[in-house]
Amino acid sequence: MSLTIPTFSLASIGPWLTLSVAAIAILVWDALSKERPAAVPAVSLAALVIAAVQSLTLLGKKGTDFAGMVYVDGFTALAYLILILGAALTIFLSWRYLEEYGKNLSEYYALLLFATTGMMIMVAGAHLIMIFLGLEVMSIAVYVLAGFLREDLKSNEAAMKYLVLGAFSSAILLFGMALIYGAAGGTLYLNELAKKLAVTKAVTQPLILLGLGLIVVGFGFKVAAVPFHMWTPDVYEGAPTSVTAYMAVAVKAAAVATFLRVLYVSFPGFAADWTWLLWGLAVATMTLGNVVAIAQTNIKRMLAYSSIAHAGYLLVGLVAANQLAAVGILYYLLAYTLMNIGAFAAILLVSRQQDRYLNIYDYCGLGRQHPGLAAAMSVFMFALAGMPPTAGFVGKLYIFAAAVQAGYIWLVILAVMNSLVSVYYYLRITVLMYMRPAEADLGPVSFTPAVTATLAATALAVVLVGIFPGWFYDLAAASVKIFSL
């Protein structure tokens, strides 16, 4: 019997290949050399740059490859670029921080690259099996990264909690996919699902709704939507700070982009069913995230609740389900990556050595001692609160405008009220930095070149992307044409 392997072009998955080959090369290189190779972070960054260039070549394309398993299009490429940006900025934050713990190991960078590969597999997946495999590659790498400081009890707790709850959510997601497979009469290709479900809807609707509900739960866990958010504060607090930054931006971005594609491509016929579900999730997520963030005194926990709240704003975009919403979500993911990584860069600097100062009152008097650092942190806090002229404002504007366009006036009113609540706890940091004298001398801040450069670059980018959103808007608007919304 003969076997015809379908034709494919390796260029369609070029970024995955680059990153996974780089990760394997790093592991082998480390195993073969006597000393710990010092150039590993640089090599990882180089691999990310190559992957970014490869992603750029995919921007104008449209279609699938590998027997319909992966999407090769502009939306995928833009998501790749956002994920690569998140991973690269994380590496800049990492090596000095890990050195403080004596943990600047090559495996960290390999796992980071693998996690990024998994995210790319996920956002490009055109088949539910690909999406699940990508999700697992990402999750397993991130579980380990969360527990990377093995001697630290909190890091252990973070890894354990994330692993146990993450395994449950993966199982729930998989169960949902299995039900959808049966309900559709046997297909898992995203675009075929929409057609087949439209036909079988008359017969298997309850099964489809249950499957869809379970899929929403699975993704809800990964984006940290209420009520699937319980793990977030503990995991964000316990994980190494650089990994927290990565989880907050990249894991969320990958999960939201994939969720968007699954909902818009496979389930447009059930929009009436999932919009009210996501409507409720969005309101609960925004409200709980913002209200509980007010009570936090640990800055990492505060940003954990803030990340829950931002997941809520992104869900508002998903509910809106129009072209502007898809553009808004992409833009918001870019803005969130920049402002959140920037905020974590500032946290790393203020915490001095080994996460010593993470209380928000440790920020008192920072405006006088280190005006530059305080100014940058203020930019990020303004951006996270969604104030003009930062990127955070424009992102919220796009998403809320999309929701108004789709007729969800009440949802937008609730979202705007939530943004007002969030101003309190973000600007409290700014107030502490400028209006309160320092309570104690915490010692000098060691401005390491990589972290300082990240801080300055992200602060500048948050403002510039906010003032000139047009170029990204055009790119994103062209890329989301693939969704027939």
Place this chain on the structure above:
Amino acid sequence: MEYLFYSLAAVALISGALVVFQTHPLRSALWLIVNFFAVAGLYLLAHAEFIAAIQIIVYAGAIMVLFLFVIMLLNLRQPEEELARPRLGLKIAGITVAVLSAVLIGMGLAKVVLKPVTELPVGLGNTESVARLLFTDYLLPFEVTSVLLLVAIVGSVVLAKAKLR
């Protein structure tokens, strides 16, 4: 054939329920083996010979041994203190979700018109047809699975190796 299906399904359901309701983990694990075998029988009835064999080799064999090892390492004896009883609210929530899911699945399947099974194509569920799919339509997921396994290996070494430099 029909009676075989129903009896295997009954065994699978009952043993599955027993896995959940045992208090001692070892007993749960043993009932799980029964469940695996019953499900393997169901696969055989569906002409999925390869999957049935894999079910027994991988699940009832390898994964079960892992389970037993973990149970042995963690608690060899009966737990000394009474296990914390799940709260009433959790019980109600769990039962509600289970009943609702069962109702939804039942309603979803109720209207499906079942056709009598005619003879299946030869070699439907054997290794050759599985391999054919793995090297054509599912080529990419097959390769990605290897990345997944590699990540899991690297991750476990990172977490468990005695001394990392």
